[in-house]
Amino acid sequence: MNSFIDFISFKDPNVIYVVLGMVFINSSSVLIGTFAYLRKRSLIGDAVAHSLLPGLCLGYILAGEKDITYLFLGAFVTGWLSTYLVDYIVNKTKVKQDAAIGIVLSGFFFFFVVLLTYIQKNAAGNQGGLDHFLFGQAAAINKQEVMLFAIVCIAILLSIMIFYRWLISVSFNMDFAASMGLPVKAIEFLITSLTVLAIATGIQALGVILTAALVITPAAAARFWTHNLRWMLVLAVSISVISGIGGAYVSYIKSGMPTGPWVVLFLSLITLMSFSFSTRKGILASYLKARKNKAKILHENILKAIYQHHEQLEAEGELDYSLMSSEILKIRLFDTTELLKGLRNLKRKGFIREDNKMFSLTAEGKKESRRIVRLHRLWEQYLLKRTTIDTDHVHAGAEVIEHILSPEIERELEIELGIEGIPKEDY
Amino acid sequence: MKSSIEVHNLTTAYGGAPVLWDIDFQLPTGQIIGIIGPNGSGKTTLLKTIMGLLDPASGFVKVFDQPLDKVREKVAYVPQRESVDWDFPASVYDVVMMGRYRKYNLFKRTKDPDREIVLQSIEKVGLSEFKDRQISRLSGGQQQRVFVARALAQGADLYLMDEPFVGVDAATENSILNLLSEMKNEGKTVVIIHHDLQTVSDYFDYLLLLNTRLIARGTPAEVLTKENLTNAYGGQLTLLSKVVNLIKQNEFPIREKDSDV
Numbered sequence: 070m071n072s073f074i075d076f077i078s079f080k081d082p083n084v085i086y087v088v089l090g091m092v093f094i095n096s097s098s099v100l101i102g103t104f105a106y107l108r109k110r111s112l113i114g115d116a117v118a119h120s121l122l123p124g125l126c127l128g129y130i131l132a133g134e135k136d137i138t139y140l141f142l143g144a145f146v147t148g149w150l151s152t153y154l155v156d157y158i159v160n161k162t163k164v165k166q167d168a169a170i171g172i173v174l175s176g177f178f179f180f181f182v183v184l185l186t187y188i189q190k191n192a193a194g195n196q197g198g199l200d201h202f203l204f205g206q207a208a209a210i211n212k213q214e215v216m217l218f219a220i221v222c223i224a225i226l227l228s229i230m231i232f233y234r235w236l237i238s239v240s241f242n243m244d245f246a247a248s249m250g251l252p253v254k255a256i257e258f259l260i261t262s263l264t265v266l267a268i269a270t271g272i273q274a275l276g277v278i279l280t281a282a283l284v285i286t287p288a289a290a291a292r293f294w295t296h297n298l299r300w301m302l303v304l305a306v307s308i309s310v311i312s313g314i315g316g317a318y319v320s321y322i323k324s325g326m327p328t329g330p331w332v333v334l335f336l337s338l339i340t341l342m343s344f345s346f347s348t349r350k351g352i353l354a355s356y357l358k359a360r361k362n363k364a365k366i367l368h369e370n371i372l373k374a375i376y377q378h379h380e381q382l383e384a385e386g387e388l389d390y391s392l393m394s395s396e397i398l399k400i401r402l403f404d405t406t407e408l409l410k411g412l413r414n415l416k417r418k419g420f421i422r423e424d425n426k427m428f429s430l431t432a433e434g435k436k437e438s439r440r441i442v443r444l445h446r447l448w449e450q451y452l453l454k455r456t457t458i459d460t461d462h463v464h465a466g467a468e469v470i471e472h473i474l475s476p477e478i479e480r481e482l483e484i485e486l487g488i489e490g491i492p493k494e495d496y
Numbered sequence: 497m498k499s500s501i502e503v504h505n506l507t508t509a510y511g512g513a514p515v516l517w518d519i520d521f522q523l524p525t526g527q528i529i530g531i532i533g534p535n536g537s538g539k540t541t542l543l544k545t546i547m548g549l550l551d552p553a554s555g556f557v558k559v560f561d562q563p564l565d566k567v568r569e570k571v572a573y574v575p576q577r578e579s580v581d582w583d584f585p586a587s588v589y590d591v592v593m594m595g596r597y598r599k600y601n602l603f604k605r606t607k608d609p610d611r612e613i614v615l616q617s618i619e620k621v622g623l624s625e626f627k628d629r630q631i632s633r634l635s636g637g638q639q640q641r642v643f644v645a646r647a648l649a650q651g652a653d654l655y656l657m658d659e660p661f662v663g664v665d666a667a668t669e670n671s672i673l674n675l676l677s678e679m680k681n682e683g684k685t686v687v688i689i690h691h692d693l694q695t696v697s698d699y700f701d702y703l704l705l706l707n708t709r710l711i712a713r714g715t716p717a718e719v720l721t722k723e724n725l726t727n728a729y730g731g732q733l734t735l736l737s738k739v740v741n742l743i744k745q746n747e748f749p750i751r752e753k754d755s756d757v
């Protein structure tokens with residue numbers, strides 16, 4: 070616990086740099102990555118990240134040492150070139166985008182290996198550290214670098230705020246944006262440049278592969294939770310920043326633990342959770358929904374059976390009889406455990422009451438059972454009148470539908486059929 | 497009468513084979529104009545070339561007697577519905593608002609008149625109750641109407657629509673049609689790619705019949721002759737496509753660029 074307090078109180082000044090570094094790097098790549106995600110360029114992060122490597126080497130060779138400006142410029146040029154090449158290949162040939170990215174990515178990576186070998190053989194002095202770009206070295210982030218990360222992050226944030234309308238228009242429907250006279254080419258250039266910029270800053274701290282993950286994954290996770298792009302951006306940034314700080318924390322308490330992989334591990338966990346638990350498409354949500362529907366159908370069927378029981382005794386006017394669960398089973402073949410569970414739930418909801426194993430409808434229950442039966446019969450009548458359906462199929466056809474008919478549709482059915490009250494089963 | 501669109505000697509190709517070949521026509525203003533032709537006959541390509549989304553191999557296009565760039569604000573384009581991913585995180589309102597994003601108003605805040613126009617456009621296509629709904633949660637016909645609303649929001653004089661009636665039920669088709677004739681009464685020109693030959697003579701004042709070449713143009717009565725239709729849809733078609741295939745195989749140039757402009 071102590072170490073946690075030490076961590077959040079930044080007792081070690083290095084921690085501040087690492088945390089701030091994570092905040093800026095992750096925000097940058099997510100902000101622009103969200104647009105890559107929306108434009109279905111999910112693999113572009115990988116292409117760019119790998120293509121930066123030969124640029125870094127070139128920068129190193131030109132400068133003769135590890136000069137951050139040269140490295141950065143070199144990386145920017147080759148990174149940018151790679152996205153241009155991908156688009157060129159896609160536009161000019163029949164090669165699909167994923168294949169084009171694969172070609173470009175491996176081509177640039179090969180180039181990197183050649184250059185790295187050259188440097189190791191020839192360059193004098195301290196070439197160590199270039200291989201850090203492969204895996205990153207977040208713990209070594211210093212003040213200068215934090216400043217650079219901050220500037221890049223602010224630049225990206227501002228660009229997105231300024232060009233927001235164009236960015237969404239182009240991302241959603243490029244042809245339309247072009248038909249409106251928007252400078253589509255320039256906007257694409259902007260998106261590409263910002264993507265390369267974001268990845269180039271991240272690669273030093275997190276390495277090639279991990280930075281690529283930061284571009285798309287948070288956006289994909291955030292998409293599960295919201296339909297609103299602004300919220301999606303906020304959420305994606307939060308997810309990424311939380312993962313970043315989580316990674317920094319783990320490597321703080323367990324010295325020797327690398328930051329980057331932990332960042333991505335946290336990120337993957339959050340994504341997995343989004344996939345499972347989100348309200349939109351999540352597995353859990355659809356499971357719960359299915360369960361809820363099943364319960365609803367069961368409850369309504371029980372109420373309907375009780376109504377039908379009264380109907381047989383010509384007492385549907387009052388609906389006042391009490392009956393045993395076995396009598397309900399005579400009307401409709403329920404699974405016994407299901408039936409008992411349903412009765413319990415209906416009791417809890419105040420639709421029926423139980424007196425010495427005898428069940429009867431409450432006022433609410435009477436209302437509800439009339440409503441269900443009515444919907445069922447209205448729908449049967451409608452099917453009979455408006456479609457060609459055999460009378461012996463009508464009942465089955467209405468059986469499912471009655472549970473989903475909304476009050477508006479009920480009104481329409483009423484008007485269309487000119488029926489009030491509950492029709493009898495008279496076909 | 498002024499022409500809404502003038503297309504002169506237009507040839508467009510993707511790579512080798514021409515998809516549009518020496519197309520020449522002038523379209524009237526203030527009418528509802530249909531473009532018909534079999535699948536793959538270049539209808540979409542024609543609209544895209546007119547909108548400047550594709551560069552022609554030769555020839556030129558004029559809109560209201562001017563180059564498109566001069567009159568862009570007067571032209572609205574409705575792409576084919578399948579051309580976008582409807583899972584995009586935006587509401588109906590957001591998408592229709594895109595019809596207001598111009599080059600010059602990037603830095604201006606959205607003003608009340610813009611909002612008004614957007615809401616009116618949504619209302620015209622009958623989607624008011626869905627205006628805040630995420631676009632993936634609309635039916636195909638409703639999505640189509642979102643596209644029409646976005647074009648309406650542009651407040652243009654000329655509308656180019658790529659198959660607005662696809663996946664739309666009869667009731668919606670009728671309401672869009674009413675909207676179109678309203679627009680026509682306001683003097684606007686509407687060009688529509690259409691597939692259903694049954695309805696063309698009811699819907700359109702003027703027709704283009706296309707199959708790589710322009711087969712016929714004029715009033716429905718003039719265009720919908722048996723001969724024209726066989727030329728476009730059967731018989732002769734095979735010959736034309738054979739020639740096109742030949743060009744594709746041999747990577748034969750269709751013509752030298754701008755040789756006859």
Ligand SMILES: Nc1ncnc2c1ncn2[C@@H]1O[C@H](COP(=O)(O)OP(=O)(O)OP(=O)(O)O)[C@@H](O)[C@H]1O
Pocket residue numbers: 510515533534535536537538539540541542
């Ligand atoms: N991006 C593309 N690259 C290569 N060929 C293309 C491309 N788009 C269309 N084509 C080809 O051009 C021809 C005309 O296509 P177009 O989409 O204009 O036809 P269409 O008349 O709109 O057809 P449909 O009725 O199916 O919409 C087709 O043969 C098609 O295969």
Ligand SMILES: [Mg+2]
Pocket residue numbers: 539540541576658
């Ligand atoms: Mg088409």
